[in-house]
Amino acid sequence: MQNLVRHPVALALLAIAALLLIGSTIAIVPETKQGVIVRFGDPKKIINRYRPNEDFGKTGAGIILRWPFIDQVVWIDKRVLSVEMERQQVLSTDQLRLQVDAFARYRIVDPLRMYIAAGSEDRVSDALRPILGSALRNELGKRPFRGAALP
């Protein structure tokens, strides 16, 4: 220890190493995120998973421990996300054209499956957009113009 105090450079290096270790051991989970702990590509655990109608402060948010350098945390948004569809044309059953503007709101409730299936949030919204578009076309295509345009 005496040696260390005498050599501030060594002390600083040690402090940095300790900080790195702590930083990669401890992860702070915010309320707005859920995560999957991945060990060498293998998803191990879900943290702060979304459950409907839970109160903030009683969620899984907070501090967690993980194995440094081995465990990786994949963060996934826990909030309500939105996907917007560009305006597009849909034909109704009576062959009339409708310009349709749509948006969808969704929440990732199973981060593990989302991680396996899509990998990241951006890919989820990219994947949702065509699904939303085709679902919309299917649904509106079953209706006559009046029923599609008006309630």
Next chain:
Amino acid sequence: MKRFFGWIPGIANAMVQGPWGGKGDGPDGSDGQGKGDEGKGRDGPRNPWTQPGRPGAKGPSAIEELLRRSKESFGQGGGGFGNLPPRPSGKALWPAAIGILVVLWLVLTCFHRVGPQERGVVTLLGKYSRTLSPGISLTLPAPLENVTTVDVEEIRTIDIGSTRAESENLVLTGDQNIIDLAYSVRWNIRSPELYLFQLSDPDSSVREVAESAMRSVVASVSLEDALGAGRTEIEQQVEQRMQEILDGYRSGIRVQGVAIKQADPPTAVNDAFKAVSAAQQTAQTYLNEARAAAQQVTAKAQGEAAAFDKVYEQYRLAPDVTRRRMYYETMEGVLSNVDKTIVESGNVTPYLPLPELKRRAQGTAAQGSATVEGQ
């Protein structure tokens, strides 16, 4: 070190008219004057920072002294900690500096001032712990507890569509008409923690929810209602619907109100619309005029009938007298405006219409004449 002292007074002197001195870069040539000053004494414009109380003092002022010292320590430190003062006793100064930083950090991150219109949401290591009320509050220092202040009183406004002519926000009404709608939504934050943690983009959510609520409400009313009479009702319905949807998201947002600023037919058909309403108004005007005329005629007829009734009553009482009086009255009406020649009944025969001749001679147009046969 001697070397330094050798040229430092030189620096000091140069500093006299240096950055703060007689402003060497002045365009009025004060540069040369300032330089001359040094040799001559104290005439002309002076450096405002030198102290006039010390006549002839070429010695450095306080700033110069500081500069000199820092120069010295710079020289000593050999380019190390240039800005730190020299160590007084060879002991390291950086623990003290770190101590000051720590205190500063504690003060800055432990005390939080929350304004009267704000709430502070505290997260303890990412986990929501509590919401701060207005005033000064104490929390744990920064990495442990974080405070996000949210303005809960401020009414935010979102405008959808615009009243300008070039941009249109077309909405379909229940009777398959299209209107150009511009409206604004006022909202504020009811619950700061829900607002922060529930929606990824609350502001645009409010906008989209407002649009979809407005469209669904307008699609259930007729064009007439949307353009005029039903506006208040539409606004209320949209507000209610938006609140339901946003509550469904648990967004922590309260919709304060929806105001329709403009509801017009689209620009392409606006002229036609105006023409139609003008025509409707004209039709209304004609109807009113016709009604007025009809009333007038009816009233007149009724009056005449009443008058006839009265006369008939009198006639029934005394038919002879009345008949005669009516005859006289009629004759009076007929004859009052014509020239009359009164001829005695009996055997007198007029053979020469003298007044007629006279009049013709004067060239005036012949007036109608009447001959009254006395009874």
